[in-house]
Amino acid sequence: MGTQEEPRVVVIGGGTGMPVLLRGLKSLPITLTALVTVADDGGSTGRLRSEMDIPAPGDIRNVIAAMSDVEPMLIELFQHRFSMGNGLSGHSLGNLLLAAMTSITGDFFTGIKEISRVLNVKGEIYPISNENLLLHAEMEDGTIVSGESKIPLAKKRIKRVFLSPQPAEPLTNAIEAIEKADLIVISPGSLYTSILPNLIFPQIDEAILNAKAKVVYVCNVMTQEGETTDYTASDHAQAIIDHVGKNSLDAVVVHNEPISKKIQSVYAEENAKPVQFDIERLMEMGLEVIEGDIIDHQQYTLRHDTNKIATLLYSLVTKTSKKGE
Template sequence: MKSEKNLSVVVIGGGTGMPVLLRGLKDLPVDLTALVTVADDGGSTGRLRDEMGMPAPGDIRNVIAALSDAEPMLLDLFQHRFQAGKDLTGHSMGNLLLAAMTSVTGNFLMGIQEISRVLNVKGRILPISNDNMSLHARMTDGSVVSGESQIPLAHKQIEQVYLSPQPVHPLPDAVQAIRDADLVVVSPGSLYTSIMPNLIIPQIDKALGQTSARVVYVCNVMTQEGETDGYTAADHVQAIHRHIGDDCIDSVVVHNEPIRQQVREIYAEENATPVIYDIDRLLAMGLQVIENDIIDPSKTALRHDTHKIAKLLYSMIRDE
């Protein structure tokens, strides 16, 4: 069993899935680092990117909120989205604060660090890159769709995603965090638009293949229209392999209980269906498959249970 003082957990991702994992992990005795996507270009985030030439703040904002131990009212203020005002409508207060702090410090990472200090964040939050990047998808029909927010709207099968302008530079601390980790977790989330933009950055992909840490992918529970229509669990992993090679993922975590019919019907309206966990195919890929009931049954929207998944992930390194 490893010493608890030395356990280092790195979580890679973005979107709605990553904060759920982090809320549970922050209460465990680990050194926690979140590597967060900055490829978002929709809404408030997109407007700030265009106007200030900064990396996308939206996913960073949600991770700060997840890891903060600040007073609830202060977090409500941080997450507040303006509904009125010609120029303020749609903007999140947290996004504006990140933009302001980036301007004050002259650096996006320093801005994150200062706001993290003010909001008493547990753990370390790193953008996967300090670059202002754009995501593109090449579809199986040969067409190219540009912009993270536009890719799912094309309703086409995605062959490959890539970033511009090249070269994209990873944050050196992000690369080192992966190399030094005891456990690296690829979070659930939009596979091509929240997860893949992190993994395909040069040096990040190599670090995942070379780290001595176990790399575990927490698979999505439902498919996503415009990204993973009809995907099984093995299809999710195969997409990762197609982008960064087949030596990067060691284990995959899947939910092994049926999804309630009421929930299925709600998601059916979004053309989303439960991900089929084709265990034999996952095993044939050389993966360790970890099956468990990891969904929060109290929520209508399917979410991983923050405490269940945190305990499961922690047990993977605690017992080694």
């Protein structure tokens, strides 16, 4: 199958969940595009953002590592985090390289393209925006918390998230990728701080609502304290719909097998528990429910299984029409 004939799959997200999906998808006969959040402001990423006034490089770095096809040692080097040194401690080499390439090229997106070329990335990686943006959350009690890393720490129920400065400009390539996609996948990850920041750009939400492709959300397996405490699968989906618009989602992928008591006890220490799979509510919302055993049972921490989820998503590529068309 030639490149022009390969189905176009667009994955939108950030955090730890997105690279898991991408590692499996990159080896399939598809044209793969990743649209990545730039709202992170913690750790090495936060320091580089404030010192160099660039978009957040951390999630981009992890996506480059997931989609690259080079010797493992080179990826290990790219992901290496310095543990000592007055200026280097806490920084990852990949973040520093992205910052340096942005300085050299004068443009964050161009910097990503150059590093992607060097690391033989399979597919395209676009930051959702070229701007240095700040994420804010309005809580249900009316208070506003600013900064991606601070939002979960408030441990309040979140009403909505929004970005500043406004108007925020999405990358044109990101909009075009959504418009041309045959399948759009919203990755698992921190719902309000890694996923929704990508979806709340005015032109991005319009592109998703008007997309010809099916929009599929891969739901988190565990809740996250300070973001999705006690959330069911339908609560996750409803948050996306509330932010993006009615009919923004077509299907939800959920894990339908029990989580071992041993793993549950580990997550209980973080006040996290398995996401309740409320199929009736999801169906009432008009969503197609795609269920299966999609976690990696060999991992001590819960992660979607790279190959299982890639195979499942690839099987959906031939069913690309939006509801009602």
